[in-house]
Amino acid sequence: xxxxxxxxxxxxxxxxxxxxxxxxxxxxxxxxxxxxxxxxxxxxxxxxxxxxxxxxxxxxxxxxxxxxxxxxxxxxxxxxxxxxxxxxxxxxxxxxxxxxxxxxxxxxxxxxxxxxxxxxxxxxxxxxxxxxxxxxxxxxxxxxxxxxxxxxxxxxxxxxxxxxxxxxxxxxxxxxxxx
Amino acid sequence: xxxxxxxxxxxxxxxxxxxxxxxxxxxxxxxxxxxxxxxxxxxxxxxxxxxxxxxxxxxxxxxxxxxxxxxxxxxxxxxxxxxxxxxxxxxxxxxxxxxxxxxxxxxxxxxxxxxxxxxxxxxxxxxxxxxxxxxxxxxxxxxxxxxxxxxxxxxxxxxxxxxxxxxxxxxxxxxxxxxxxxxxxxxxxxxxxxxxxxxxxxxxxxxxxxxxxxxxxxxxxxxxxxxxxxxxxxxxxxxxxxxxxxxxxxxxxxxxxxxxxxxxxxxxxxxxxxxxxxxxxxxxxxxxxxxxxxxxxxxxxxxxxxxxxxxxxxxxxxxxxxxxxxxxxxxxxxxxxxxxxxxxxxxxxxxxxxxxxxxxx
Amino acid sequence: xxxxxxxxxxxxxxxxxxxxxxxxxxxxxxxxxxxxxxxxxxxxxxxxxxxxxxxxxxxxxxxxxxxxxxxxxxxxxxxxxxxxxxxxxxxxxxxxxxxxxxxxxxxxxxxxxxxxxxxxxxxxxxxxxxxxxxxxxxxxxxxxxxxxxxxxxxxxxxxxxxxxxxxxxxxxxxxxxxxxxxxxxxxxxxxxxxxxxxxxxxxxxxxxxxxxxxxxxxxxxxxxxxxxxxxxxxxxxxxxxxxxxxxxxxxxxxxx
Numbered sequence: 064x065x066x067x068x069x070x071x072x073x074x075x076x077x078x079x080x081x082x083x084x085x086x087x088x089x090x091x092x093x094x095x096x097x098x099x100x101x102x103x104x105x106x107x108x109x110x111x112x113x114x115x116x117x118x119x120x121x122x123x124x125x126x127x128x129x130x131x132x133x134x135x136x137x138x139x140x141x142x143x144x145x146x147x148x149x150x151x152x153x154x155x156x157x158x159x160x161x162x163x164x165x166x167x168x169x170x171x172x173x174x175x176x177x178x179x180x181x182x183x184x185x186x187x188x189x190x191x192x193x194x195x196x197x198x199x200x201x202x203x204x205x206x207x208x209x210x211x212x213x214x215x216x217x218x219x220x221x222x223x224x225x226x227x228x229x230x231x232x233x234x235x236x237x238x239x240x241x242x
Numbered sequence: 243x244x245x246x247x248x249x250x251x252x253x254x255x256x257x258x259x260x261x262x263x264x265x266x267x268x269x270x271x272x273x274x275x276x277x278x279x280x281x282x283x284x285x286x287x288x289x290x291x292x293x294x295x296x297x298x299x300x301x302x303x304x305x306x307x308x309x310x311x312x313x314x315x316x317x318x319x320x321x322x323x324x325x326x327x328x329x330x331x332x333x334x335x336x337x338x339x340x341x342x343x344x345x346x347x348x349x350x351x352x353x354x355x356x357x358x359x360x361x362x363x364x365x366x367x368x369x370x371x372x373x374x375x376x377x378x379x380x381x382x383x384x385x386x387x388x389x390x391x392x393x394x395x396x397x398x399x400x401x402x403x404x405x406x407x408x409x410x411x412x413x414x415x416x417x418x419x420x421x422x423x424x425x426x427x428x429x430x431x432x433x434x435x436x437x438x439x440x441x442x443x444x445x446x447x448x449x450x451x452x453x454x455x456x457x458x459x460x461x462x463x464x465x466x467x468x469x470x471x472x473x474x475x476x477x478x479x480x481x482x483x484x485x486x487x488x489x490x491x492x493x494x495x496x497x498x499x500x501x502x503x504x505x506x507x508x509x510x511x512x513x514x515x516x517x518x519x520x521x522x523x524x525x526x527x528x529x530x531x532x533x534x535x536x537x538x539x540x541x542x543x544x545x546x547x548x549x550x551x552x553x554x555x556x557x558x559x560x561x562x563x564x565x566x567x568x569x570x571x572x573x574x575x576x577x578x579x580x581x582x583x584x585x586x587x588x589x590x591x592x593x594x595x596x597x598x599x600x601x602x603x
Numbered sequence: 604x605x606x607x608x609x610x611x612x613x614x615x616x617x618x619x620x621x622x623x624x625x626x627x628x629x630x631x632x633x634x635x636x637x638x639x640x641x642x643x644x645x646x647x648x649x650x651x652x653x654x655x656x657x658x659x660x661x662x663x664x665x666x667x668x669x670x671x672x673x674x675x676x677x678x679x680x681x682x683x684x685x686x687x688x689x690x691x692x693x694x695x696x697x698x699x700x701x702x703x704x705x706x707x708x709x710x711x712x713x714x715x716x717x718x719x720x721x722x723x724x725x726x727x728x729x730x731x732x733x734x735x736x737x738x739x740x741x742x743x744x745x746x747x748x749x750x751x752x753x754x755x756x757x758x759x760x761x762x763x764x765x766x767x768x769x770x771x772x773x774x775x776x777x778x779x780x781x782x783x784x785x786x787x788x789x790x791x792x793x794x795x796x797x798x799x800x801x802x803x804x805x806x807x808x809x810x811x812x813x814x815x816x817x818x819x820x821x822x823x824x825x826x827x828x829x830x831x832x833x834x835x836x837x838x839x840x841x842x843x844x845x846x847x848x849x850x851x852x853x854x855x856x857x858x859x
Contacts, residue, residue, distance in 0.1 A: 086422055090249045098249075098422035102275055102360070124514035125421050125507065128588035267694050295693045299686070300719035307683035307716070311690025314677040315657065319690065337680050447675045447691070449698040452654035458669045460660075460678035 064094075064119045066204045067127055071112035071144055072136025077191030080217065081134075082113035084195065087213025088205035089117045097125035110139050117204050132202050134194060141165060153201055155240075157194065173201055175239050181232070189232035196236020207233070248425050252392035252418040255425050256322065256348055257282035259396035260294070264433040265346075266317035267295040269308035271327060274360040275416040276350035279322040292433055302327040306334030306347075313343040314459040316439040316446025318400050322348035324416075325366050326357060328374075335409065336375030340461035342445075342476070344403035346396065347381070348412045350419035353557075353584040361584025362416030364506060367561035370413045371535040378473060380480050382410040382487065383534040385505040389423035391532075397428050402487060404442065406479055413534060415557060417507035417586060489532035490541055494520070498527025500596060501545055503566055504555040505531050507586075512555055514589040515596075526596065534562070539569035546570040551603060553577045553596045557586065575603060620644040622653055622673045629667060633833025635823035636665055636732060638790040642800045643703070643730065644672050646807060656699045657691045659684045663705035664738040682713025685720035688727045699811045701728040706747040707737050710772040714746075717772070724781030724815035728806045731773070731818060733848060734825035742828035746770040749847055754828070769847050773820045777853040783814035785853040789822045789845075791837045801859075802852075809857040822848045 068085070072078045079100050086098040099114045114130075116122050129149045135141045135156040141163070148154050150169045158164070159178035175197040181190040199207060214229055250258070256279050260268060270280045280298060288294035295312075299305040305321045312319035323331065328349045338345055349370065353363035370383045382402050384395045392414060399410035439446060447457045463469040494516055495501065502512040509530040516526045529545065531538050546552065551574050554563040560578045567576050579595040581587045587595075619625070622644035630636045647653045653674055660668045662681035669676035679687040684702035692700040709717050709731050720727065736754055737743040743756040747769050751760040761769075777785040784806055788799035799821060806817035822844050826836035 083422070086249055090247065090424060096249065096422070096424055099417065100420055102416070102420045123517060124511045124589055125417065125423075126511055126586050126588055127514075128590050267690070269690065297689070297693060299689075300715055303683070304686040304689075304716050304719065307680065307686035308690035308693070310679070310683075311659070311677060311687035311692075312694040313690075314687070315691050315695050317694045319694065333680055334683070447657055447677050449655055449657040449675045449695060449700075451673075451675050456673050456675050458676045458678070460669060460676070462666060462678055 066117045066132065066202065067130045068115045068117070068132045068134065068202075068204075069112055069127075069130045069144055069147070070115070070134040071110065071140035074109055074111040076111075076136050078111045078136065079113050081191040081195050082115045083217050084210060084213050085115050085117070085205065087216050088209035091209040091212050092205050094119060094205070095122050097122050099125040110137065112140065132198070134198055136194065138162065155194070155197055155201060171242075173197065173240050173242070175236070177236060177239065180235050180239055184232060184235060186228055186232065189228060192229045192232035193236035193239070196233035197240045199233070200237040200240050201242045246426055248427060249422055250389065250425060251278055251420060251422050252386070252389045252414060253278035253350065253420070254282045255389050255393040255427070256396055256412070257286065258427050259393040260320060261286060261288045261292055262428050262430040263397045263400055264292065264318065264431045265294055265320055265400065266433055267297075267309075267312045267319040268321065269297050269299050269305040269312070269319070270321050270323065271299050271302050271305050273324045273327045275352060275362075275419050276322050276324050276348065278419075279348065294433070302330040303334070306331040306338070309345050310334055310338055310341065310343065313338065313345045314341065314447045316443035316448060318344070318404070318434070320346040320348065320400075322350065324350050324352045325354050325363070328366060328369070332375040335381070336377050336379065337461050338409050339375070339379035339381065339476070340377060341459055342407045343409060344400070344407055345409045346399045346403060346412065347409065348414065351413065351415045353582065359584035360416070362507065362557060362586055363582070363584060364415055364508065364557035365559070365561070365582065366413065367534065367556070367558060370411055371537070371565075379476060380408075380483075380535050382406070382408060382483060382536075383413050384410065385413050385532060385534050386418055387506050387509050387530065389418065389421065389425045392418060393425050393427055406483055408479055408483070413506070415506045416584075484536040487533060488536045488538050488540070490538035491530045491532060492541070493528040493530070494525075495527035495529065495545060497525050499525045499550050500527070500600065501549050501552045502526060502528045502555055502592075502596070503531070503542065503552060503562070504528065505534060505562065508555050508557060511587060511589050512592055515593040518589060519593055524597075531562070537565045537569075539565065542566055542569040543571070546573040549574060551575045551577065551599065553579060553599065555579045555587070555592055557581055575599070620648060622648050624671050624673050626670060628671055630664065631827045633824065633826040633836060634664070635734065635790050635821060638796060639730065639732060639799070639821050639823075640668065640671050642790070642796070642803050646800060646804045647672075647674060647699075650699075650804070650807060652699045652807075652811070655697070657695065659688045659691065659700070659702040661702065661704040661708040663708045665703050665705060665732065666739070668703050682708050682711070683716055684708065685713065685716040685725070685727070685729065689720050689723070689725050692725055692727050696726070699807060700726070701730060701807065701810075703730045704732070705738070706731070706733045706735065706745045710746040710770050714772070718776070718779070721776050721816040721818070722779045722781045724783075726810045726813050726815065728810045728817045728819070730803065731820040732823050733820050734823040734828070735769070735844060736825045736828040738825045738828050742825075746772070747848075749843055771848065773818055773853055776816075776818050782816045782818060782854060783856045784809045784817040786818070786855070787820040787822060787848055787850050787853060789840070789850055791824070791840060805857070805859055814857050820848070822850065
């Protein structure tokens with residue numbers, strides 16, 4: 064098993080931390096992992112992306128050209144990465160703010176209304192967890208319990224009371240797609 | 243999940259490994275993409291546990307001179323920075339080499355010249371392996387390609403530095419510094435005691451001169467005849483290191499028609515390209531220098547008798563390729579593929595570059 | 604009278620300080636460095652810290668200080684002595700650590716290291732020789748060179764419109780919360796030498812006992828660089844230097 068995933072969007076949408084939670088879940092599931100972020104000022108406003116590879120064998124390159132799954136959260140990232148999904152792969156995107164929808168026919172495209180769902184949950188900080196839920200439904204690359212354990216590792220203790228809210232957000236995200 | 247397996251960035255692994263190694267001190271100044279080293283050390287507060295000193299200096303110039311001062315007393319002291327900061331340190335690095343001080347310097351390279359970019363680069367190869375500061379000197383230069391090696395090479399770097407009484411540099415790039423991977427941290431060991439330091443480093447300026455003549459750590463020798471003797475001693479050490487400490491790793495070289503030579507994270511990109519190429523029936527191998535100085539010239543020379551061509555892949559305009567060409571001595575074509583300015587090539591790009599040379603050969 | 608009758612221990616009134624090495628110094632006749640070296644050597648011995656002491660030498664005339672005072676020394680790069688001393692002291696907090704620097708080393712190329720070490724309150728002492736000129740390189744302008752003073756690089760006198768003002772770095776250091784004792788002394792008369800020695804002792808004791816950074820500026824002569832006889836240089840110093848750099852304590856937070 065080897066999954067090559069890119070998550071891309073605006074800085075502040077929780078792109079890097081979504082990747083991190085996925086990586087921690089992979090750690091718990093005893094997988095090999097690479098988590099390679101775009102870094103620097105762009106984390107704080109511009110576009111941000113992270114490449115996560117999860118595999119049961121050693122991983123050579125943390126830097127990739129094509130991906131099994133792309134999670135896309137803004138137009139710039141869609142423009143940049145739609146062509147980078149391997150044929151037969153998955154493109155998950157939030158239509159919120161997207162004015163040119165993806166057009167490829169050789170990949171599976173999943174619009175996920177994560178922003179709307181997040182607003183309904185009345186918890187704007189859970190946006191990336193809703194998206195993560197959708198990703199895990201389409202691509203159950205790690206165990207949901209491992210995700211929760213990973214989240215616990217990634218979050219400082221003072222935020223542990225938010226774990227149930229995050230779980231709810233992940234569940235909501237899972238309901239948004241039917242692969 | 244094994245309990246001792248952690249997930250962390252390369253920069254964080256350096257901080258953890260330094261504490262576990264029993265390092266005595268770290269002096270540094272923030273600069274992207276390596277600030278996590280200092281941040282992690284400050285968060286871990288090793289002064290409360292091992293007694294390791296951590297200090298944010300006012301500049302890289304001050305950092306490297308604090309390292310010089312601390313290392314002069316026989317302590318295991320290190321710093322970390324990125325390219326522009328390492329440039330500022332060159333004066334101190336030359337003094338450290340001349341003072342034969344066992345220190346560890348980490349450079350998580352970013353693109354230059356000038357302020358350049360914060361994105362990954364390998365354009366400080368020349369600076370690291372050919373000198374950088376003034377005078378005839380070398381650092382032992384280790385090039386990690388995984389987070390595990392970021393952790394392991396801290397201890398290796400210190401051990402080699404103390405073994406040969408010479409500075410060591412860990413030359414990483416922004417990819418290895420910023421990426422997270424699984425890592426098994428080295429076992430924790432206590433810092434050396436004052437007595438152990440006095441025995442291991444009889445030259446150290448410990449201040450405790452009651453039972454010996456005062457020790458003086460100076461790099462000044464106005465008598466040219468004596469200075470040449472010093473230079474000859476440095477060179478003898480360098481020859482000894484060249485004879486004993488060359489490190490590299492080979493991948494798929496047994497049956498390879500073509501060879502990639504790459505270090506750090508770029509070696510991994512080449513490896514992925516090789517995996518793809520082998521599915522297409524193209525037999526490519528990889529030599530990954532682990533020590534950039536001393537350089538693995540011998541294995542590259544041997545390989546040049548067996549293969550049809552060599553491609554050096556680097557994040558620069560062509561630096562390591564000069565050492566490769568010196569080793570190959572014209573036996574086979576040596577090509578270069580480089581990206582600059584913080585751009586990291588992807589595996590198909592690297593493979594296509596090699597294929598185009600093969601087609602034209 | 605037979606000279607052998609005079610050379611008896613009970614008649615001895617002066618001897619070379621034990622820590623001062625039995626070698627010829629390279630300093631010019633009339634230079635203040637020799638006197639200050641002697642005071643440092645005496646104070647270290649009197650405090651009994653000579654075997655628990657790390658000294659840091661500068662680049663400048665005092666570069667060879669490590670040949671003259673018999674303690675452990677580190678020779679620093681130009682201007683970096685306070686950073687080197689910071690590293691040595693932080694990793695060896697129970698040692699007495701001091702730097703010995705000139706005006707070019709401390710107040711020009713090493714200003715950042717000086718100010719930040721003092722601002723962190725490093726428990727080190729800085730012995731600062733201010734002779735208003737670069738002695739070792741042949742008498743060029745220093746940051747402390749007086750207005751109108753002729754040097755190799757200000758042959759018609761220092762002009763403030765071109766070269767700025769004489770830098771009163773000790774006044775600046777006295778403003779910092781990290782310094783515990785900042786004083787300005789001289790060694791041109793026996794009385795001044797006695798005061799300077801007491802100041803060096805107080806500085807060493809204050810920093811050694813953890814009160815922060817101490818600075819002893821010695822307003823000095825450079826008769827070679829100033830192109831004067833030693834006696835004339837002393838007169839010139841009293842007349843001109845003391846006006847810009849008045850003698851006395853600038854700051855003291857530790858009881859003497």
